[in-house]
Amino acid sequence: MDQARELAAISYGIGRQVGLLIDRKGRPAHIIVGSQKGILIPELDRARLSAGRLRGLRLLHTHLAGEGLNEEDLTDMLFLRLDSVAALTVDGMAQPATLHMAHLLPPGAGDAPYDVLPPRPFDRVEEDCNALAEALEAELAREGERIDAPGKAASGREKAVLVSVATAPKAVQDASLDELAALADTAGLDVPERVVQRVSAINPKFLLGKGKLAEIEIVALRAGASLLVFDGELSPSQIRNLAEVTQLRVIDRTQLILDIFAQHAATRSGKLQVEMAQLKYLQPRLVRQDRAMSRLMGGIGGRGPGETKLEVDRRRIRERIGRIKDELKELRKRRAAARAGRARAGLPVVSLVGYTNAGKSTLLNTLTGSAVLAENRLFATLDPTSRRLRFPSDHEIILTDTVGFIRELPKELKEAFRATLEELEAADLLVAVADASHPEVEAQAAAVADILQEMELGDTPRLFVLNKWDAVSEERRWELRNLFPEAIALSAKTRDGLSELTEAVLARVRSGPGVRVGRAEGAEDASTDEGIPEPSATP
Ligand SMILES: Nc1nc2c(ncn2[C@@H]2O[C@H](COP(=O)(O)OP(=O)(O)OP(=O)(O)O)[C@@H](O)[C@H]2O)c(=O)[nH]1
Ligand SMILES: [Mg+2]
Structure with missing residues:
Protein backbone atom coordinates (compact mmCIF):
# COMPACT_ATOMS: atom_id res chain seq x y z
CA MET A 1 0.00 0.00 0.00
CA ILE A 147 5.44 -36.47 -16.48
CA ASP A 148 8.09 -37.72 -14.07
CA ALA A 149 10.78 -35.29 -15.12
CA PRO A 150 10.44 -31.80 -16.50
CA GLY A 151 10.14 -31.95 -20.23
CA LYS A 152 9.33 -35.67 -20.28
CA ALA A 153 5.99 -37.21 -21.07
CA ALA A 154 4.53 -40.09 -19.05
CA SER A 155 5.90 -42.41 -21.71
CA GLY A 156 9.37 -41.21 -20.76
CA ARG A 157 9.61 -39.45 -24.10
CA GLU A 158 10.85 -35.91 -24.29
CA LYS A 159 8.19 -33.33 -25.14
CA ALA A 160 8.74 -30.88 -27.95
CA VAL A 161 6.83 -28.04 -29.54
CA LEU A 162 7.08 -27.91 -33.33
CA VAL A 163 7.39 -24.49 -34.89
CA SER A 164 7.00 -23.42 -38.49
CA VAL A 165 7.93 -19.89 -39.47
CA ALA A 166 7.74 -19.21 -43.17
CA THR A 167 6.41 -16.95 -45.86
CA ALA A 168 4.52 -19.87 -47.40
CA PRO A 169 0.73 -20.19 -46.96
CA LYS A 170 -0.51 -21.88 -43.84
CA ALA A 171 -1.68 -25.03 -45.63
CA VAL A 172 1.81 -25.59 -47.04
CA GLN A 173 3.38 -25.05 -43.63
CA ASP A 174 0.85 -27.42 -42.07
CA ALA A 175 1.69 -30.22 -44.49
CA SER A 176 5.35 -29.70 -43.81
CA LEU A 177 4.72 -29.78 -40.06
CA ASP A 178 2.83 -33.07 -40.48
CA GLU A 179 6.03 -34.52 -41.85
CA LEU A 180 8.07 -32.91 -39.08
CA ALA A 181 5.66 -34.48 -36.58
CA ALA A 182 6.27 -37.91 -38.13
CA LEU A 183 10.00 -37.28 -37.92
CA ALA A 184 9.65 -36.19 -34.28
CA ASP A 185 7.66 -39.29 -33.47
CA THR A 186 10.28 -41.49 -35.09
CA ALA A 187 12.98 -39.68 -33.12
CA GLY A 188 11.11 -40.51 -29.92
CA LEU A 189 9.55 -37.14 -29.17
CA ASP A 190 6.05 -36.38 -27.95
CA VAL A 191 4.52 -33.35 -29.60
CA PRO A 192 1.87 -31.73 -27.42
CA GLU A 193 1.73 -28.49 -29.41
CA ARG A 194 2.59 -27.06 -32.81
CA VAL A 195 2.85 -23.43 -33.80
CA VAL A 196 2.44 -22.16 -37.35
CA GLN A 197 3.34 -18.59 -38.12
CA ARG A 198 3.14 -17.02 -41.54
CA VAL A 199 5.37 -13.98 -41.85
CA SER A 200 5.93 -11.54 -44.69
CA ALA A 201 9.67 -11.73 -44.12
CA ILE A 202 11.81 -13.88 -41.87
CA ASN A 203 13.53 -11.97 -39.11
CA PRO A 204 17.16 -12.95 -39.73
CA LYS A 205 18.06 -12.93 -36.07
CA PHE A 206 15.12 -14.54 -34.31
CA LEU A 207 12.85 -15.62 -37.24
CA LEU A 208 9.95 -14.04 -35.37
CA GLY A 209 9.08 -10.94 -33.41
CA LYS A 210 9.81 -11.08 -29.71
CA GLY A 211 6.14 -11.06 -28.77
CA LYS A 212 5.44 -14.16 -30.82
CA LEU A 213 8.55 -15.83 -29.45
CA ALA A 214 7.33 -15.17 -25.92
CA GLU A 215 4.05 -16.81 -26.81
CA ILE A 216 5.86 -19.87 -28.10
CA GLU A 217 7.90 -20.02 -24.93
CA ILE A 218 4.71 -19.97 -22.90
CA VAL A 219 3.07 -22.60 -25.10
CA ALA A 220 6.09 -24.81 -24.38
CA LEU A 221 6.08 -23.98 -20.69
CA ARG A 222 2.42 -24.84 -20.36
CA ALA A 223 2.80 -28.05 -22.29
CA GLY A 224 5.77 -29.10 -20.18
CA ALA A 225 8.05 -29.13 -23.23
CA SER A 226 11.74 -28.35 -22.96
CA LEU A 227 12.55 -28.48 -26.65
CA LEU A 228 11.58 -26.43 -29.69
CA VAL A 229 11.93 -28.05 -33.10
CA PHE A 230 11.91 -25.58 -35.97
CA ASP A 231 10.93 -26.75 -39.42
CA GLY A 232 13.61 -26.06 -42.00
CA GLU A 233 17.23 -25.29 -41.42
CA LEU A 234 18.38 -22.59 -39.04
CA SER A 235 21.73 -20.86 -39.14
CA PRO A 236 24.10 -21.47 -36.22
CA SER A 237 23.50 -17.98 -34.89
CA GLN A 238 19.73 -18.29 -35.18
CA ILE A 239 19.80 -21.44 -33.09
CA ARG A 240 21.95 -19.69 -30.51
CA ASN A 241 19.74 -16.60 -30.43
CA LEU A 242 16.52 -18.58 -30.15
CA ALA A 243 17.92 -20.73 -27.35
CA GLU A 244 19.15 -17.63 -25.52
CA VAL A 245 15.86 -15.81 -25.75
CA THR A 246 13.48 -18.66 -25.01
CA GLN A 247 15.65 -20.49 -22.50
CA LEU A 248 14.66 -23.72 -24.24
CA ARG A 249 16.65 -26.19 -26.23
CA VAL A 250 16.29 -25.43 -29.92
CA ILE A 251 16.95 -27.76 -32.82
CA ASP A 252 16.07 -27.64 -36.51
CA ARG A 253 14.74 -30.23 -38.97
CA THR A 254 18.21 -31.22 -40.10
CA GLN A 255 19.30 -32.08 -36.58
CA LEU A 256 16.15 -34.09 -36.07
CA ILE A 257 16.79 -36.11 -39.23
CA LEU A 258 20.43 -36.61 -38.27
CA ASP A 259 19.27 -37.84 -34.89
CA ILE A 260 16.98 -40.43 -36.46
CA PHE A 261 19.79 -41.62 -38.68
CA ALA A 262 22.03 -41.85 -35.63
CA GLN A 263 19.48 -44.02 -33.84
CA HIS A 264 18.88 -46.30 -36.79
CA ALA A 265 22.43 -46.82 -37.94
CA ALA A 266 23.18 -50.48 -37.39
CA THR A 267 26.21 -51.40 -39.45
CA ARG A 268 29.73 -50.11 -39.25
CA SER A 269 29.43 -48.14 -42.45
CA GLY A 270 25.99 -46.79 -41.51
CA LYS A 271 27.32 -45.52 -38.21
CA LEU A 272 30.37 -43.97 -39.79
CA GLN A 273 28.30 -42.22 -42.42
CA VAL A 274 25.92 -40.80 -39.83
CA GLU A 275 28.68 -39.67 -37.53
CA MET A 276 30.35 -37.97 -40.46
CA ALA A 277 27.14 -36.13 -41.31
CA GLN A 278 26.66 -35.05 -37.71
CA LEU A 279 30.23 -33.82 -37.38
CA LYS A 280 29.93 -31.89 -40.63
CA TYR A 281 26.75 -30.31 -39.38
CA LEU A 282 28.36 -29.38 -36.08
CA GLN A 283 31.62 -28.06 -37.45
CA PRO A 284 30.47 -24.61 -38.56
CA ARG A 285 28.38 -24.37 -35.42
CA LEU A 286 31.35 -24.58 -33.13
CA VAL A 287 32.68 -21.11 -33.75
CA ARG A 288 32.01 -20.22 -30.19
CA GLN A 289 31.66 -22.74 -27.45
CA ASP A 290 29.10 -21.31 -25.12
CA ARG A 291 26.02 -22.08 -23.13
CA ALA A 292 23.84 -22.32 -26.18
CA MET A 293 26.30 -24.85 -27.53
CA SER A 294 25.85 -27.16 -24.59
CA ARG A 295 22.12 -26.89 -25.13
CA LEU A 296 22.71 -27.84 -28.73
CA MET A 297 24.46 -30.98 -27.61
CA GLY A 298 22.18 -32.50 -25.01
CA GLY A 299 19.48 -35.07 -25.75
CA ILE A 300 17.71 -35.36 -29.06
CA GLY A 301 19.68 -33.74 -31.80
CA GLY A 302 22.95 -34.34 -29.98
CA ARG A 303 23.11 -38.09 -29.85
CA GLY A 304 25.79 -39.90 -31.74
CA PRO A 305 25.25 -43.17 -33.58
CA GLY A 306 24.72 -45.96 -31.07
CA GLU A 307 25.28 -44.76 -27.56
CA THR A 308 28.42 -42.82 -28.39
CA LYS A 309 28.58 -39.20 -27.43
CA LEU A 310 29.34 -36.75 -30.15
CA GLU A 311 32.66 -35.01 -30.03
CA VAL A 312 32.43 -31.27 -29.46
CA ASP A 313 36.05 -30.26 -29.60
CA ARG A 314 36.93 -28.63 -32.92
CA ARG A 315 40.39 -30.07 -33.36
CA ARG A 316 39.25 -33.55 -32.46
CA ILE A 317 36.30 -33.24 -34.83
CA ARG A 318 38.71 -32.47 -37.67
CA GLU A 319 40.82 -35.49 -36.81
CA ARG A 320 37.79 -37.72 -36.44
CA ILE A 321 36.39 -36.62 -39.81
CA GLY A 322 39.73 -37.47 -41.36
CA ARG A 323 39.74 -40.96 -39.85
CA ILE A 324 36.13 -41.62 -40.84
CA LYS A 325 36.86 -40.50 -44.39
CA ASP A 326 39.68 -43.03 -44.66
CA GLU A 327 37.57 -45.81 -43.29
CA LEU A 328 34.65 -44.99 -45.56
CA LYS A 329 36.99 -44.99 -48.54
CA GLU A 330 38.00 -48.52 -47.58
CA LEU A 331 34.36 -49.56 -47.27
CA ARG A 332 33.56 -48.05 -50.63
CA LYS A 333 36.28 -50.12 -52.22
CA ARG A 334 34.79 -53.28 -50.73
CA ARG A 335 31.33 -52.28 -51.92
CA ALA A 336 32.66 -51.66 -55.40
CA ALA A 337 34.29 -55.10 -55.32
CA ALA A 338 31.00 -56.67 -54.25
CA ARG A 339 29.25 -54.86 -57.08
CA ALA A 340 31.84 -56.01 -59.55
CA GLY A 341 31.31 -59.55 -58.31
CA ARG A 342 27.62 -59.26 -58.92
CA ALA A 343 28.21 -57.77 -62.34
CA ARG A 344 30.45 -60.73 -63.19
CA ALA A 345 27.63 -63.00 -62.14
CA GLY A 346 25.72 -61.28 -64.90
CA LEU A 347 22.66 -60.64 -62.82
CA PRO A 348 20.79 -57.46 -63.53
CA VAL A 349 20.44 -55.17 -60.55
CA VAL A 350 17.07 -53.62 -59.76
CA SER A 351 17.01 -50.97 -57.04
CA LEU A 352 14.02 -49.93 -55.00
CA VAL A 353 14.08 -46.19 -54.43
CA GLY A 354 11.54 -43.78 -53.03
CA TYR A 355 10.37 -41.52 -50.28
CA THR A 356 10.94 -42.70 -46.75
CA ASN A 357 8.16 -44.96 -45.43
CA ALA A 358 6.82 -45.67 -48.95
CA GLY A 359 7.09 -49.41 -48.34
CA LYS A 360 10.36 -50.27 -50.12
CA SER A 361 11.52 -52.76 -47.53
CA THR A 362 8.08 -54.35 -47.31
CA LEU A 363 8.08 -54.74 -51.07
CA LEU A 364 11.54 -56.33 -50.98
CA ASN A 365 10.32 -58.74 -48.31
CA THR A 366 7.15 -59.60 -50.18
CA LEU A 367 8.95 -60.15 -53.45
CA THR A 368 11.83 -62.19 -52.09
CA GLY A 369 10.31 -63.76 -49.02
CA SER A 370 12.88 -62.16 -46.73
CA ALA A 371 12.54 -60.41 -43.42
CA VAL A 372 14.26 -57.09 -43.77
CA LEU A 373 13.21 -54.59 -41.10
CA ALA A 374 10.12 -52.73 -42.27
CA GLU A 375 8.19 -50.49 -39.94
CA ASN A 376 6.01 -47.45 -39.78
CA ARG A 377 8.85 -45.11 -38.98
CA LEU A 378 10.79 -42.75 -41.17
CA PHE A 379 14.23 -43.93 -42.20
CA ALA A 380 13.86 -47.48 -40.94
CA THR A 381 16.36 -48.55 -43.57
CA LEU A 382 19.80 -46.96 -43.72
CA ASP A 383 21.91 -49.67 -45.24
CA PRO A 384 21.34 -51.05 -48.68
CA THR A 385 20.40 -54.70 -48.63
CA SER A 386 20.43 -56.92 -51.68
CA ARG A 387 18.46 -60.08 -52.20
CA ARG A 388 18.20 -62.43 -55.10
CA LEU A 389 14.85 -62.70 -56.77
CA ARG A 390 14.18 -65.70 -58.94
CA PHE A 391 11.30 -65.54 -61.36
CA PRO A 392 9.23 -68.62 -62.22
CA SER A 393 10.77 -68.41 -65.67
CA ASP A 394 14.12 -69.14 -64.03
CA HIS A 395 15.35 -65.64 -64.56
CA GLU A 396 17.15 -64.11 -61.67
CA ILE A 397 17.85 -60.56 -60.61
CA ILE A 398 19.41 -58.79 -57.66
CA LEU A 399 16.92 -56.60 -55.86
CA THR A 400 18.35 -53.81 -53.70
CA ASP A 401 16.57 -51.92 -50.94
CA THR A 402 17.94 -48.45 -50.19
CA VAL A 403 17.75 -45.60 -47.75
CA GLY A 404 14.59 -43.53 -48.19
CA PHE A 405 14.59 -40.02 -49.60
CA ILE A 406 13.07 -36.94 -48.09
CA ARG A 407 12.50 -33.51 -49.57
CA GLU A 408 15.24 -31.03 -48.67
CA LEU A 409 17.56 -33.80 -47.66
CA PRO A 410 20.23 -32.16 -45.49
CA LYS A 411 23.37 -31.69 -47.58
CA GLU A 412 25.54 -33.22 -44.86
CA LEU A 413 23.57 -36.44 -45.23
CA LYS A 414 23.74 -36.34 -48.98
CA GLU A 415 27.52 -36.20 -48.80
CA ALA A 416 27.85 -38.80 -46.09
CA PHE A 417 25.55 -41.25 -47.81
CA ARG A 418 27.22 -40.94 -51.15
CA ALA A 419 28.77 -44.37 -50.68
CA THR A 420 25.40 -45.94 -50.01
CA LEU A 421 23.74 -44.17 -52.85
CA GLU A 422 26.53 -45.15 -55.20
CA GLU A 423 24.84 -48.52 -55.16
CA LEU A 424 22.19 -46.93 -57.29
CA GLU A 425 24.67 -46.09 -60.02
CA ALA A 426 25.09 -49.79 -60.62
CA ALA A 427 21.38 -50.34 -61.03
CA ASP A 428 20.05 -51.45 -64.40
CA LEU A 429 16.54 -50.51 -63.41
CA LEU A 430 15.08 -48.32 -60.71
CA VAL A 431 11.73 -49.10 -59.18
CA ALA A 432 10.47 -45.84 -57.71
CA VAL A 433 8.04 -46.68 -54.92
CA ALA A 434 5.51 -44.12 -53.69
CA ASP A 435 3.00 -44.33 -50.85
CA ALA A 436 -0.34 -43.91 -52.63
CA SER A 437 -2.16 -43.52 -49.32
CA HIS A 438 -0.14 -40.46 -48.34
CA PRO A 439 -1.90 -37.12 -48.89
CA GLU A 440 1.35 -35.65 -50.21
CA VAL A 441 2.12 -38.48 -52.63
CA GLU A 442 2.49 -36.12 -55.58
CA ALA A 443 4.99 -33.87 -53.84
CA GLN A 444 6.86 -36.91 -52.56
CA ALA A 445 7.09 -38.47 -56.01
CA ALA A 446 8.31 -35.16 -57.39
CA ALA A 447 10.93 -34.86 -54.66
CA VAL A 448 12.20 -38.35 -55.45
CA ALA A 449 12.39 -37.55 -59.17
CA ASP A 450 14.34 -34.38 -58.34
CA ILE A 451 16.81 -36.19 -56.13
CA LEU A 452 17.38 -38.87 -58.77
CA GLN A 453 17.97 -36.16 -61.35
CA GLU A 454 20.43 -34.48 -59.03
CA MET A 455 22.27 -37.76 -58.59
CA GLU A 456 22.51 -38.06 -62.36
CA LEU A 457 20.29 -41.09 -62.32
CA GLY A 458 17.64 -39.42 -64.45
CA ASP A 459 18.52 -41.65 -67.40
CA THR A 460 18.42 -45.01 -65.67
CA PRO A 461 15.30 -46.90 -66.79
CA ARG A 462 12.61 -46.50 -64.21
CA LEU A 463 9.30 -48.02 -63.21
CA PHE A 464 6.88 -46.15 -61.01
CA VAL A 465 4.95 -48.02 -58.34
CA LEU A 466 2.02 -46.73 -56.33
CA ASN A 467 2.22 -48.87 -53.22
CA LYS A 468 -0.29 -49.24 -50.35
CA TRP A 469 -3.09 -49.35 -52.93
CA ASP A 470 -5.11 -51.35 -50.39
CA ALA A 471 -5.29 -48.25 -48.19
CA VAL A 472 -6.64 -45.96 -50.93
CA SER A 473 -10.34 -45.15 -51.43
CA GLU A 474 -12.06 -45.86 -54.76
CA GLU A 475 -12.41 -42.17 -55.46
CA ARG A 476 -8.79 -41.42 -54.75
CA ARG A 477 -7.68 -44.40 -56.85
CA TRP A 478 -9.38 -42.83 -59.79
CA GLU A 479 -7.61 -39.52 -59.15
CA LEU A 480 -4.25 -41.18 -58.80
CA ARG A 481 -4.72 -43.16 -62.00
CA ASN A 482 -5.21 -39.87 -63.80
CA LEU A 483 -2.26 -38.24 -62.11
CA PHE A 484 0.09 -41.16 -62.75
CA PRO A 485 -1.13 -42.98 -65.86
CA GLU A 486 2.13 -44.95 -66.08
CA ALA A 487 2.07 -46.19 -62.53
CA ILE A 488 1.80 -49.80 -61.43
CA ALA A 489 -0.64 -49.83 -58.55
CA LEU A 490 -0.08 -52.56 -55.99
CA SER A 491 -0.05 -53.51 -52.39
CA ALA A 492 3.09 -54.99 -50.91
CA LYS A 493 0.96 -55.98 -47.98
CA THR A 494 -1.87 -57.88 -49.70
CA ARG A 495 0.23 -58.81 -52.76
CA ASP A 496 -2.47 -57.37 -55.03
CA GLY A 497 -0.96 -56.14 -58.27
CA LEU A 498 2.39 -57.72 -57.52
CA SER A 499 2.49 -59.81 -60.68
CA GLU A 500 2.08 -56.71 -62.82
CA LEU A 501 5.29 -55.39 -61.28
CA THR A 502 7.27 -58.60 -61.66
CA GLU A 503 6.19 -58.86 -65.30
CA ALA A 504 7.18 -55.26 -65.97
CA VAL A 505 10.55 -55.79 -64.27
CA LEU A 506 11.17 -58.93 -66.26
CA ALA A 507 10.26 -57.23 -69.52
CA ARG A 508 12.60 -54.34 -68.79
CA VAL A 509 15.64 -56.33 -67.73
CA ARG A 510 15.22 -58.66 -70.69
CA SER A 511 15.26 -55.82 -73.12
CA GLY A 512 17.81 -53.79 -71.21
CA PRO A 513 20.96 -52.89 -73.12
CA GLY A 514 23.92 -55.06 -72.33
CA VAL A 515 22.15 -56.93 -69.61
CA ARG A 516 22.69 -60.61 -69.66
CA VAL A 517 19.84 -62.37 -68.01
CA GLY A 518 20.05 -65.94 -67.09
CA ARG A 519 20.85 -68.42 -64.39
CA ALA A 520 23.79 -67.22 -62.42
CA GLU A 521 26.51 -69.74 -62.36
CA GLY A 522 29.13 -69.54 -59.66
CA ALA A 523 27.84 -66.21 -58.54
CA GLU A 524 29.03 -65.27 -55.12
CA ASP A 525 26.46 -64.93 -52.44
CA ALA A 526 24.96 -61.58 -52.97
CA SER A 527 22.38 -61.91 -50.25
CA THR A 528 23.87 -58.91 -48.55
CA ASP A 529 26.88 -56.77 -49.13
CA GLU A 530 27.09 -55.68 -45.55
CA GLY A 531 29.13 -58.59 -44.44
CA ILE A 532 31.51 -56.49 -42.43
CA PRO A 533 31.20 -57.47 -38.79
CA GLU A 534 30.67 -54.79 -36.22
CA PRO A 535 33.69 -54.62 -33.91
CA SER A 536 32.65 -55.20 -30.32
CA ALA A 537 34.41 -52.14 -29.02
CA THR A 538 34.24 -48.85 -30.84
CA PRO A 539 37.58 -47.08 -30.87
N1 LIG B 1 -1.49 -50.59 -45.94
C1 LIG B 1 -0.27 -50.87 -46.42
N2 LIG B 1 0.81 -50.62 -45.67
C2 LIG B 1 2.03 -50.89 -46.18
C3 LIG B 1 2.17 -51.44 -47.47
N3 LIG B 1 3.50 -51.59 -47.71
C4 LIG B 1 4.14 -51.15 -46.60
N4 LIG B 1 3.26 -50.73 -45.68
C5 LIG B 1 3.58 -50.20 -44.35
O1 LIG B 1 4.29 -48.99 -44.49
C6 LIG B 1 5.25 -48.86 -43.43
C7 LIG B 1 6.61 -48.56 -44.00
O2 LIG B 1 7.09 -49.67 -44.68
P1 LIG B 1 8.64 -49.90 -44.98
O3 LIG B 1 8.71 -51.08 -45.88
O4 LIG B 1 9.43 -49.91 -43.74
O5 LIG B 1 8.95 -48.59 -45.80
P2 LIG B 1 10.35 -48.12 -46.42
O6 LIG B 1 10.06 -47.46 -47.73
O7 LIG B 1 11.32 -49.23 -46.43
O8 LIG B 1 10.76 -47.01 -45.38
P3 LIG B 1 12.22 -46.49 -44.94
O9 LIG B 1 13.16 -47.63 -44.92
O10 LIG B 1 11.95 -45.95 -43.58
O11 LIG B 1 12.60 -45.41 -45.88
C8 LIG B 1 5.18 -50.13 -42.64
O12 LIG B 1 4.40 -49.90 -41.49
C9 LIG B 1 4.52 -51.11 -43.59
O13 LIG B 1 3.79 -52.09 -42.89
C10 LIG B 1 1.00 -51.70 -48.24
O14 LIG B 1 1.02 -52.18 -49.37
N5 LIG B 1 -0.20 -51.40 -47.66
MG1 LIG C 1 13.03 -49.47 -45.55
Missing part, protein backbone atom coordinates in the same frame (compact mmCIF):
# COMPACT_ATOMS: atom_id res chain seq x y z
CA ASP A 2 2.73 2.41 0.97
CA GLN A 3 4.83 1.18 -1.90
CA ALA A 4 1.95 2.08 -4.20
CA ARG A 5 1.59 5.60 -2.80
CA GLU A 6 5.29 6.24 -2.99
CA LEU A 7 5.51 4.89 -6.51
CA ALA A 8 2.59 7.07 -7.65
CA ALA A 9 4.12 10.17 -6.15
CA ILE A 10 7.54 9.64 -7.72
CA SER A 11 6.08 8.73 -11.06
CA TYR A 12 3.82 11.77 -11.09
CA GLY A 13 6.69 13.99 -10.06
CA ILE A 14 8.99 13.01 -12.90
CA GLY A 15 6.27 12.39 -15.46
CA ARG A 16 7.51 8.92 -16.28
CA GLN A 17 6.51 5.36 -15.56
CA VAL A 18 8.22 3.87 -12.56
CA GLY A 19 8.29 0.17 -11.81
CA LEU A 20 9.23 -2.14 -8.99
CA LEU A 21 10.17 -5.75 -9.37
CA ILE A 22 9.13 -7.24 -6.06
CA ASP A 23 10.27 -10.60 -4.76
CA ARG A 24 8.13 -13.10 -2.86
CA LYS A 25 9.14 -11.60 0.47
CA GLY A 26 7.73 -8.27 -0.67
CA ARG A 27 11.15 -6.67 -1.09
CA PRO A 28 11.80 -4.55 -4.15
CA ALA A 29 14.53 -6.29 -6.15
CA HIS A 30 14.81 -3.67 -8.91
CA ILE A 31 13.54 -0.16 -9.34
CA ILE A 32 13.09 0.85 -12.95
CA VAL A 33 12.44 4.28 -14.36
CA GLY A 34 10.80 4.26 -17.74
CA SER A 35 9.59 6.85 -20.18
CA GLN A 36 6.23 8.54 -20.16
CA LYS A 37 4.61 5.68 -22.04
CA GLY A 38 6.69 2.61 -21.38
CA ILE A 39 9.19 0.87 -19.26
CA LEU A 40 12.13 -1.35 -20.13
CA ILE A 41 12.82 -4.24 -17.82
CA PRO A 42 16.53 -4.94 -17.42
CA GLU A 43 18.08 -8.23 -18.41
CA LEU A 44 17.31 -10.45 -15.45
CA ASP A 45 19.40 -13.15 -13.93
CA ARG A 46 18.22 -16.40 -15.42
CA ALA A 47 19.51 -18.51 -12.56
CA ARG A 48 16.15 -19.33 -11.00
CA LEU A 49 14.54 -20.24 -14.27
CA SER A 50 13.94 -23.84 -15.06
CA ALA A 51 11.12 -25.46 -16.95
CA GLY A 52 7.86 -25.06 -15.07
CA ARG A 53 9.09 -22.33 -12.75
CA LEU A 54 8.33 -18.70 -12.41
CA ARG A 55 10.81 -15.97 -11.79
CA GLY A 56 9.72 -15.28 -8.22
CA LEU A 57 9.31 -11.61 -9.08
CA ARG A 58 6.23 -9.56 -9.81
CA LEU A 59 6.16 -6.25 -11.59
CA LEU A 60 4.27 -3.31 -10.17
CA HIS A 61 4.51 -0.21 -12.32
CA THR A 62 2.70 3.02 -12.96
CA HIS A 63 0.64 4.07 -15.94
CA LEU A 64 0.24 7.80 -16.19
CA ALA A 65 -2.58 8.11 -18.72
CA GLY A 66 -5.06 5.93 -16.85
CA GLU A 67 -4.63 3.07 -19.30
CA GLY A 68 -4.82 -0.62 -18.44
CA LEU A 69 -2.30 -3.33 -19.19
CA ASN A 70 -1.02 -3.27 -22.72
CA GLU A 71 0.48 -5.83 -25.05
CA GLU A 72 3.99 -4.97 -23.95
CA ASP A 73 3.23 -5.53 -20.28
CA LEU A 74 1.77 -8.95 -21.02
CA THR A 75 4.67 -9.86 -23.29
CA ASP A 76 7.12 -8.92 -20.54
CA MET A 77 5.28 -11.15 -18.12
CA LEU A 78 5.26 -14.06 -20.56
CA PHE A 79 8.82 -13.63 -21.61
CA LEU A 80 10.37 -13.02 -18.23
CA ARG A 81 8.03 -15.48 -16.52
CA LEU A 82 7.10 -12.90 -13.93
CA ASP A 83 4.71 -14.12 -11.25
CA SER A 84 2.35 -11.34 -12.22
CA VAL A 85 2.31 -7.89 -13.71
CA ALA A 86 0.33 -4.96 -12.38
CA ALA A 87 -0.23 -1.46 -13.72
CA LEU A 88 -1.19 1.21 -11.27
CA THR A 89 -2.85 4.28 -12.70
CA VAL A 90 -2.00 7.61 -11.14
CA ASP A 91 -4.62 10.34 -10.76
CA GLY A 92 -4.19 14.09 -11.11
CA MET A 93 -3.30 14.42 -7.45
CA ALA A 94 -0.31 12.11 -7.66
CA GLN A 95 -2.37 9.48 -5.90
CA PRO A 96 -2.65 5.81 -6.92
CA ALA A 97 -6.04 5.06 -8.42
CA THR A 98 -6.80 1.77 -10.16
CA LEU A 99 -4.85 -1.47 -10.27
CA HIS A 100 -4.84 -3.61 -13.42
CA MET A 101 -3.33 -7.01 -12.87
CA ALA A 102 -2.63 -10.17 -14.85
CA HIS A 103 -0.96 -13.47 -14.02
CA LEU A 104 0.06 -16.63 -15.85
CA LEU A 105 -2.25 -19.64 -15.90
CA PRO A 106 -1.37 -23.31 -15.50
CA PRO A 107 -1.70 -25.51 -18.58
CA GLY A 108 -5.18 -26.63 -19.51
CA ALA A 109 -6.81 -23.80 -17.59
CA GLY A 110 -8.14 -22.14 -20.71
CA ASP A 111 -7.11 -20.97 -24.10
CA ALA A 112 -5.17 -17.93 -23.01
CA PRO A 113 -1.83 -18.45 -21.28
CA TYR A 114 -2.72 -15.75 -18.75
CA ASP A 115 -5.63 -14.22 -16.94
CA VAL A 116 -6.30 -10.47 -16.79
CA LEU A 117 -8.17 -9.61 -13.60
CA PRO A 118 -10.86 -6.94 -13.62
CA PRO A 119 -9.46 -3.53 -12.70
CA ARG A 120 -10.16 -2.40 -9.15
CA PRO A 121 -9.41 0.53 -6.85
CA PHE A 122 -5.87 0.09 -5.62
CA ASP A 123 -6.84 0.10 -1.94
CA ARG A 124 -9.35 -2.64 -2.47
CA VAL A 125 -6.79 -5.15 -3.67
CA GLU A 126 -6.60 -8.14 -1.44
CA GLU A 127 -5.06 -10.64 -3.79
CA ASP A 128 -2.27 -12.42 -2.13
CA CYS A 129 0.26 -12.33 -4.91
CA ASN A 130 2.51 -14.87 -3.28
CA ALA A 131 -0.26 -17.38 -2.77
CA LEU A 132 -1.26 -16.96 -6.39
CA ALA A 133 2.25 -17.47 -7.67
CA GLU A 134 2.87 -20.44 -5.41
CA ALA A 135 -0.40 -22.07 -6.43
CA LEU A 136 0.59 -21.66 -10.06
CA GLU A 137 4.02 -23.12 -9.45
CA ALA A 138 2.50 -26.02 -7.57
CA GLU A 139 0.19 -26.60 -10.53
CA LEU A 140 3.12 -26.51 -12.93
CA ALA A 141 5.05 -28.86 -10.67
CA ARG A 142 2.11 -31.31 -10.49
CA GLU A 143 2.10 -31.24 -14.24
CA GLY A 144 5.79 -32.06 -13.91
CA GLU A 145 5.15 -35.03 -11.61
CA ARG A 146 2.67 -36.54 -13.95
